[in-house]
Amino acid sequence: MDTPATTDEPTIECEQRDGIAFITLNRPRQYNALSLAMLDAMHLELDRLQNDTDVRVVVIAAHGKAFCAGHDLKEMKAANDAAFVRTLFDRCSEMMQKISGLRLPVIAEVQGMATAAGCQLVAQCDLAVASDQATFAVSGVSLGLFCFTPAVPLSRAISRKRALEMLMTGEFIDAATALDWGLVNRVAPIGSLRAETLKLARALMANPKESLAAGKAQFYQQLELGLAPAYQIASADISRNFMLAEAQQGISAFLDKRKPVWE
Numbered sequence: 001m002d003t004p005a006t007t008d009e010p011t012i013e014c015e016q017r018d019g020i021a022f023i024t025l026n027r028p029r030q031y032n033a034l035s036l037a038m039l040d041a042m043h044l045e046l047d048r049l050q051n052d053t054d055v056r057v058v059v060i061a062a063h064g065k066a067f068c069a070g071h072d073l074k075e076m077k078a079a080n081d082a083a084f085v086r087t088l089f090d091r092c093s094e095m096m097q098k099i100s101g102l103r104l105p106v107i108a109e110v111q112g113m114a115t116a117a118g119c120q121l122v123a124q125c126d127l128a129v130a131s132d133q134a135t136f137a138v139s140g141v142s143l144g145l146f147c148f149t150p151a152v153p154l155s156r157a158i159s160r161k162r163a164l165e166m167l168m169t170g171e172f173i174d175a176a177t178a179l180d181w182g183l184v185n186r187v188a189p190i191g192s193l194r195a196e197t198l199k200l201a202r203a204l205m206a207n208p209k210e211s212l213a214a215g216k217a218q219f220y221q222q223l224e225l226g227l228a229p230a231y232q233i234a235s236a237d238i239s240r241n242f243m244l245a246e247a248q249q250g251i252s253a254f255l256d257k258r259k260p261v262w263e
Contacts, residue, residue: 136175
């Protein structure tokens with residue numbers, strides 16, 4: 001199969017500050033479209049973060065006017081190969097699941113347009129903060145390419161009828177609507193976006209790391225279960241959690257009317 005041309009420019013930028021890891025999509029001229037190289041880079045960084053004990057929260061951000069315009073259609077068209085296309089979508093689906101499987105909370109910081117797989121990325125992140133200039137769409141249907149994969153996290157993030165409206169019309173919604181529908185958690189003026197993201201990240205970091213990790217894992221697990229099995233695993237998990245040192249510290253601090261001291 002044909003392979004698309006590559007460049008030396010990094011597709012993502014990674015840095016860590018004060019316990020927060022920032023992954024910044026770095027293809028602004030291509031509206032941060034998800035190329036295979038970018039997906040591979042995302043996989044490597046997420047794998048690394050899984051074992052980084054210095055990181056408490058992950059933020060996925062982007063350079064340029066767009067957060068992410070979805071898959072790189074030019075790359076896909078140039079390859080003109082069914083096997084390449086399937087590999088691309090498989091790698092993307094695996095990367096999205098890796099976000100949910102990461103022990104750390106992941107926040108999407110959305111400064112601009114998020115369409116198709118870009119909107120999928122926002123929906124897949126645990127939390128999302130958007131600027132008041134951000135817009136969202138799963139607009140593949142207008143190209144004859146229904147957004148099957150974005151439908152997976154979108155239908156789990158917002159109500160069924162709202163998800164289907166977005167998927168079937170391809171129309172954009174603004175940040176205020178995304179907030180109202182539950183696609184994002186907070187909206188801030190563009191100039192205050194990073195400050196609002198850090199405010200949310202620090203709120204997460206104020207809580208014990210292992211409890212957050214266990215809670216995140218159980219949250220996604222129980223979503224896929226019926227009521228009775230969901231309660232079964234929840235009872236088992238909270239019983240284990242109660243016996244952990246973090247919980248004992250927190251309960252003792254509450255009873256002693258003092259602030260807990262987390263490691």
